[in-house]
Amino acid sequence: MSYEPDRAGLRSDVEALCSITRDSAGPGEREAAAWARERLDALGAREPAVEPFRGRATYSWSFAAHSLAGLAALRVGGLRGAALALGALASLERDASGAWPWRRRRFGAATGANAVARIPARGERRATAVLVAHLDAAKTGLAWHPRVTQHGAGRHLRTRRVEPVMGLQAAALAAAAVHAALGARSSPGRRALGVVAGVLNSAAVALNLDIARSPVVPGANDNATGVAAVLDIARALAADPLDHVEVLVALVGCEETGMGGMHAFVASRRNALPARSTLVMSLDTVGSGTPLVAAAEGAVRTHRYREADLSLADEGAALAGEPAAQRWRIGGWTDPLIALRAGLPAISMLSIGPGYYPHYHHPTDLPEHVDWDCVAACARIAHGTLRALDRRA
Numbered sequence: 001m002s003y004e005p006d007r008a009g010l011r012s013d014v015e016a017l018c019s020i021t022r023d024s025a026g027p028g029e030r031e032a033a034a035w036a037r038e039r040l041d042a043l044g045a046r047e048p049a050v051e052p053f054r055g056r057a058t059y060s061w062s063f064a065a066h067s068l069a070g071l072a073a074l075r076v077g078g079l080r081g082a083a084l085a086l087g088a089l090a091s092l093e094r095d096a097s098g099a100w101p102w103r104r105r106r107f108g109a110a111t112g113a114n115a116v117a118r119i120p121a122r123g124e125r126r127a128t129a130v131l132v133a134h135l136d137a138a139k140t141g142l143a144w145h146p147r148v149t150q151h152g153a154g155r156h157l158r159t160r161r162v163e164p165v166m167g168l169q170a171a172a173l174a175a176a177a178v179h180a181a182l183g184a185r186s187s188p189g190r191r192a193l194g195v196v197a198g199v200l201n202s203a204a205v206a207l208n209l210d211i212a213r214s215p216v217v218p219g220a221n222d223n224a225t226g227v228a229a230v231l232d233i234a235r236a237l238a239a240d241p242l243d244h245v246e247v248l249v250a251l252v253g254c255e256e257t258g259m260g261g262m263h264a265f266v267a268s269r270r271n272a273l274p275a276r277s278t279l280v281m282s283l284d285t286v287g288s289g290t291p292l293v294a295a296a297e298g299a300v301r302t303h304r305y306r307e308a309d310l311s312l313a314d315e316g317a318a319l320a321g322e323p324a325a326q327r328w329r330i331g332g333w334t335d336p337l338i339a340l341r342a343g344l345p346a347i348s349m350l351s352i353g354p355g356y357y358p359h360y361h362h363p364t365d366l367p368e369h370v371d372w373d374c375v376a377a378c379a380r381i382a383h384g385t386l387r388a389l390d391r392r393a
Contacts, residue, residue: 003383005229005376016035020035022135023136025057028216029135032253040115048115050113051268054260063092063204078180081180092300099341113135119241121243121246125244126245127393128247130278132250132251136254150355152355168204175193223283226282226285242390280339282348283378289352291374291381292350294348295328303337306346315384321380335348
């Protein structure tokens with residue numbers, strides 16, 4: 001079963017998606033989901049459909065509220081202030097890792113959309129692969145200025161590790177908790193800690209509010225490339241199915257605002273995706289230069305992927321005639337984190353440029369800046385990984 005991506009088709013799909021302002025849980029995301037459903041139907045996938053869900057248009061209001069809690073903790077002081085800051089820190093980690101806090105169900109919910117389909121196995125189904133890419137594009141803002149996103153590039157290349165993007169915000173809440181817990185003690189160290197905590201929490205509020213009011217980027221690399229690659233793999237599998245693996249295609253919404261579409265997809269199929277016979281694999285931002293798989297990820301704390309699943313990606317690269325994808329600790333979140341939290345085998349495939357994601361969350365994330373060789377390589381590795389799963393089934 002040989003596979004070679006249709007590069008003209010990849011470029012055409014990326015350009016089509018970039019013509020849509022793909023705002024999370026907005027009309028653009030719903031338009032993109034309808035477009036994706038039509039593409040899946042034309043490619044021969046079975047039962048293509050659009051599935052609506054309750055999502056949110058931005059994470060910014062929530063993240064800003066956490067830092068406002070940190071500022072309030074500095075004002076309240078004492079054990080109550082420390083408890084408030086620590087509670088906000090715990091809540092921030094839950095929010096950034098897709099734990100779906102109760103407040104999302106009651107406040108700020110809008111209508112997001114997933115495009116889904118399936119490609120049956122040629123013979124007896126023994127396993128299920130969920131092939132994922134997110135449809136929505138991010139809002140820009142000062143936090144995503146290239147000088148910020150490129151900072152530490154050399155260190156990233158040496159260590160294959162990107163710092164958690166919300167690390168400073170989390171540190172600000174921790175500092176507020178320590179300052180409050182010290183009570184009324186007056187010392188230069190405590191006063192300095194209070195100033196640092198106040199400045200960092202205020203900056204987090206301002207930056208998140210700036211993102212909330214900023215426009216949506218074209219999202220060519222992040223993540224029209226992932227959607228296009230998944231569609232091309234679906235094209236190939238519809239024509240030449242795997243022997244014993246059924247493939248579910250999930251082109252999901254609201255990833256940029258907290259993986260809401262992936263959460264809805266997994267929750268609605270909780271009983272149909274047994275851990276012993278399921279693999280979830282995502283393609284996200286695959287046009288940067290060098291293919292990678294996330295060995296770990298997290299915007300606050302680290303969540304690690306299983307070695308057994310990562311080795312399947314290495315086997316898939318070998319079957320595709322590609323070098324094994326580099327393994328990195330990435331600093332944000334991707335949709336497979338939801339599967340990981342649900343106990344499902346998962347692989348998150350991405351790509352990295354010279355130590356950073358070029359044009360990340362920036363208006364310059366355009367089709368002309370995509371590395372198409374990298375997109376094709378990631379698609380081949382993903383297809384090879386599905387073949388490796390089929391061999392094991």
